Amino acid sequence: MLSRVRDFFDRHLSAAPSAQGDDRHAIELATAALLVEVMRIDDQTTPAEYAAVQHAIRTKFNLTEPEARQLIELAEEEVRQATDYYQFTSMINQRFTQAQKERVLELMWRIAYADAAIDPHERHLLRKIAALLHIPDSANLAAKLRARDSAAAERAQADPKQTD
Numbered sequence: 322m323l324s325r326v327r328d329f330f331d332r333h334l335s336a337a338p339s340a341q342g343d344d345r346h347a348i349e350l351a352t353a354a355l356l357v358e359v360m361r362i363d364d365q366t367t368p369a370e371y372a373a374v375q376h377a378i379r380t381k382f383n384l385t386e387p388e389a390r391q392l393i394e395l396a397e398e399e400v401r402q403a404t405d406y407y408q409f410t411s412m413i414n415q416r417f418t419q420a421q422k423e424r425v426l427e428l429m430w431r432i433a434y435a436d437a438a439i440d441p442h443e444r445h446l447l448r449k450i451a452a453l454l455h456i457p458d459s460a461n462l463a464a465k466l467r468a469r470d471s472a473a474a475e476r477a478q479a480d481p482k483q484t485d
Contacts, residue, residue, distance in 0.1 A: 348416050351409040352425055353378055353396035355450060359432040361400065363440040373435035377428045410453035422454045423464055430468030437476065 356377055360370040371393075379389045403409070413422060429450065433443040451461040 348412055349382055350392075350396060350399060351412045352381065353392050354399045354403070354409050355406070355413075355425065356428060356432060357393060357396040358400050358406070359429045359443060359446060361397070362442045362446050365440075367436040369435040369437075370432055373432045377432065381428070406450060406453055410450060413454060419456075419460075423456055423460050426451055426454065426456055426461060427464035427468050430465045431471060434468050434472035437472070 356374050360366050360374050374393060375386070375389045378384060378392055379386065382389075382392070384392065413425060417425070426447070429447055433439050433447060447465075448461070451458075456464075
């Protein structure tokens with residue numbers, strides 16, 4: 322598995338492999354795994370959620386659509402093999418600033434809102450991840466509200482006749 326991850330990042334994201342590059346790859350995979358877990362947690366992955374994950378990963382890591390799909394597959398495999406979220410959040414805590422951690426949480430909320438309904442499993446996961454990332458309740462709520470408003474604006478733009 323690790324060789325598949327390293328091969329992916331070496332092909333798509335870095336010119337030369339290095340210890341620093343491996344660290345970057347690990348943090349990117351950890352971030353992608355958390356984004357994927359929001360999509361998977363309720364056992365009903367919708368096309369809107371998948372599109373939101375793909376968009377978040379493409380923009381965060383500057384990937385093409387096929388590269389993003391491949392990273393999503395790797396992240397899904399990583400999440401399936403994981404025994405807990407600590408392995409992902411501890412890496413993020415070590416390497417991200419508070420603002421970067423809050424941005425990851427906001428991306429997770431955007432994925433949860435992509436299908437216009439927050440499942441109780443999604444809500445529980447996001448509260449748990451916020452706690453593991455040491456994000457205060459006020460910052461979690463702010464990220465949630467920004468994601469909700471963004472999702473509503475995107476739905477309104479896609480269908481101007483729709484009202485929230």
